[in-house]
Amino acid sequence: MAALKPVSPMALASPQRCDTAGVANPEAALSRRFLYYMSLMREAEDRIERKLYRQGKIVGGVYVGRGQEAICVGAGLVAAPQDVLFPSHRDLGLFFIRGVEPREVFAQYMGRAGGLTQGRDANMHMGDLNRRIVAIISAMAAAVPVAAGAAMALKQQRSPNIVFVFFGDGATSRGDWHEGINLAAVQKAPLVLICNNNQYAYSTPLDKQMACRDVADRAPGYGIPAEIVDGNDAWAVYEATHRAAEHARQGLGPYLIECKTFRMTGHSAHDAGDYVPKDRWQEWGAKDPIVRMEQLMLERGYASRQQLDDLHAEIRGQVDEAVAWAEASPFPDPSTLTDNVYEPAPAPAPTVEKA
Numbered sequence: 001m002a003a004l005k006p007v008s009p010m011a012l013a014s015p016q017r018c019d020t021a022g023v024a025n026p027e028a029a030l031s032r033r034f035l036y037y038m039s040l041m042r043e044a045e046d047r048i049e050r051k052l053y054r055q056g057k058i059v060g061g062v063y064v065g066r067g068q069e070a071i072c073v074g075a076g077l078v079a080a081p082q083d084v085l086f087p088s089h090r091d092l093g094l095f096f097i098r099g100v101e102p103r104e105v106f107a108q109y110m111g112r113a114g115g116l117t118q119g120r121d122a123n124m125h126m127g128d129l130n131r132r133i134v135a136i137i138s139a140m141a142a143a144v145p146v147a148a149g150a151a152m153a154l155k156q157q158r159s160p161n162i163v164f165v166f167f168g169d170g171a172t173s174r175g176d177w178h179e180g181i182n183l184a185a186v187q188k189a190p191l192v193l194i195c196n197n198n199q200y201a202y203s204t205p206l207d208k209q210m211a212c213r214d215v216a217d218r219a220p221g222y223g224i225p226a227e228i229v230d231g232n233d234a235w236a237v238y239e240a241t242h243r244a245a246e247h248a249r250q251g252l253g254p255y256l257i258e259c260k261t262f263r264m265t266g267h268s269a270h271d272a273g274d275y276v277p278k279d280r281w282q283e284w285g286a287k288d289p290i291v292r293m294e295q296l297m298l299e300r301g302y303a304s305r306q307q308l309d310d311l312h313a314e315i316r317g318q319v320d321e322a323v324a325w326a327e328a329s330p331f332p333d334p335s336t337l338t339d340n341v342y343e344p345a346p347a348p349a350p351t352v353e354k355a
């Protein structure tokens, strides 16, 4: 493991870390939050992908962020509660950070009435506007122009809030990505762009989908700053996101963060990822973000091994309960099928001129 870097005082002074303000050791408290959300995401996704999906209980496909948890958790803990989030399909941690209950997530994945969309539209389009999470947009990169528009709207309203949009490396080779960034850059819209560069887009390795070395190389073409961080280090992601968010909040426009990571799974539950060379799994398995956070906490005396084990046991218990609740939740009543479906008002009857 790389030597531990000190945490920058700027990141610790973040107004967004409100729940660690006044805490005796904010760095320890925030490390614990990183570990909690990353572990909850891992446990929930393991249960979904390795058990419920195989039992045929999941409606739709399953895409997980195994090995990439530090990205959405590190960035998500920077966002203020009223900032707007656009998650990708590997960012479950954002939902938990915003207060979505694990039971709502399991119900969503199982198509139950207790899910966030009341049993509609499975997991791939999960969102909750009440918590300012825009539903995942499954067409790659299509979220970026929408997020640019949301950021422009916040700017017009003179809101102090900003927008965070998450996507993979493959998305950065799509036209919508470039158009969205260009628009946001020209308009100096408050947009933080977070790329999980997990080195594969489905089965396509990075060097077969883009000719530049880093995703960050694309930013200068739009006149915006970018930085590259270790995407398996929640603290590094947090600090970079903090810099990006400050930039956006000061009215300086978009900021791109490229998080180098690796997808420790196939593209989705139906894909074993056999095209990935075996040594790459080993290389990146040794950089597991959860294990690294535990090591940091142990080395700095933020927790004992027993406390970490207790935390994992607590999370497993939460997930057990949530799964049981979701399984007991009914499927939606068919009579509610068209509830919340947009119906245009009937056109007025044509006036008939009498001769």
Ligand SMILES: Cc1ncc(C[n+]2csc(CCOP(=O)(O)OP(=O)(O)O)c2C)c(N)n1
Binding pocket: 088, 090, 138, 139, 140, 167, 168, 169, 170, 171, 172, 196, 198, 200, 201, 202, 263
């Ligand atoms: C426009 C479009 N083309 C193809 C797909 C099918 N598809 C879904 S995810 C994916 C790969 C995405 O790769 P990347 O953007 O790197 O994100 P990752 O899944 O690695 O996080 C593809 C090809 C899609 N959803 N949208």
